[in-house]
Amino acid sequence: MKKDFVKNLIPWICGAALALMVIVCACLILNAGGPEKEGHHVVIFGDSIISYSQDETSVANLVIAKTGMDVFDLSFGGTQMAMGLDGETLGDKRNYLSMYAIAQAIYTNDFSLQESYTPYDITTEYFPGRVEALKTLDLKQTDIVIIEQCLNDYHSRIPITSDDGSECSYIGALTSVVNYFRSINPDIRIIILSPTKKWMEDGSEALDYDYGSGTLSLYLDAQKKAAEQLGAEYLDLTDIYDAEYVNENGEIVTGFGYTVDGTHPNYYGRDVISDRISEYLKETENDGK
Numbered sequence: 001m002k003k004d005f006v007k008n009l010i011p012w013i014c015g016a017a018l019a020l021m022v023i024v025c026a027c028l029i030l031n032a033g034g035p036e037k038e039g040h041h042v043v044i045f046g047d048s049i050i051s052y053s054q055d056e057t058s059v060a061n062l063v064i065a066k067t068g069m070d071v072f073d074l075s076f077g078g079t080q081m082a083m084g085l086d087g088e089t090l091g092d093k094r095n096y097l098s099m100y101a102i103a104q105a106i107y108t109n110d111f112s113l114q115e116s117y118t119p120y121d122i123t124t125e126y127f128p129g130r131v132e133a134l135k136t137l138d139l140k141q142t143d144i145v146i147i148e149q150c151l152n153d154y155h156s157r158i159p160i161t162s163d164d165g166s167e168c169s170y171i172g173a174l175t176s177v178v179n180y181f182r183s184i185n186p187d188i189r190i191i192i193l194s195p196t197k198k199w200m201e202d203g204s205e206a207l208d209y210d211y212g213s214g215t216l217s218l219y220l221d222a223q224k225k226a227a228e229q230l231g232a233e234y235l236d237l238t239d240i241y242d243a244e245y246v247n248e249n250g251e252i253v254t255g256f257g258y259t260v261d262g263t264h265p266n267y268y269g270r271d272v273i274s275d276r277i278s279e280y281l282k283e284t285e286n287d288g289k
């Protein structure tokens with residue numbers, strides 16, 4: 001009787017072992033098919049204010065040099081916070097690589113929209129590599145996210161707010177991004193950066209210029225208020241170009257001189273942007289711990 005029981009049990013044990021091996025192999029195959037995920041101390045999302053340079057003088061690389069921190073740059077030039085307005089194609093990089101679309105991709109682990117983007121000139125040739133890097137991000141193991149997105153929403157006439165909190169409005173998209181990130185990692189620190197100053201072609205400051213959905217000052221006011229309501233940190237960069245910077249030739253750099261065209265930061269601009277970010281990170285290094 002006992003021998004029969006053992007004899008009948010053997011096939012069941014073999015079947016269970018085989019099923020377990022199949023499950024393990026399937027898991028290994030699935031894991032092998034995707035990029036290895038990694039957390040970081042600081043991740044920066046932004047537009048060309050952050051990504052204008054891709055060399056050692058980029059904002060992110062300067063922050064690394066000044067703080068010694070692990071900083072992961074996931075900024076894409078020309079992109080914005082919100083999805084584009086009705087009538088704009090989803091093929092536009094502002095939608096494929098908008099902050100809202102990126103946050104949604106991280107949340108769903110579906111990067112098909114970003115993968116389908118095709119670079120079209122020298123300013124976007126680094127995009128595919130950065131999309132691949134984006135897919136390796138483990139937000140659950142990341143401490144700090146810095147979000148620098150606003151100027152292109154302003155340029156593109158993205159509505160500041162909407163009654164339904166739509167991702168096609170700046171504040172609606174920002175709110176969704178913060179909620180996506182917090183749902184992945186409730187303890188993550190989120191720092192929202194203001195834009196730097198911008199100058200128009202006639203040399204005047206853009207604070208009171210309206211492209212169609214409000215002046216830059218209105219976007220800034222809404223951004224700061226939203227950060228407070230969302231419980232995110234806010235780092236103001238609007239005054240950093242007011243300082244006088246003495247360059248290697250003994251020349252004084254200030255105002256417009258921190259930029260190449262009134263918007264994008266030259267080396268001196270990137271240096272003072274990285275100074276402000278680095279100082280803040282070091283001052284608040286133990287926050288949330």
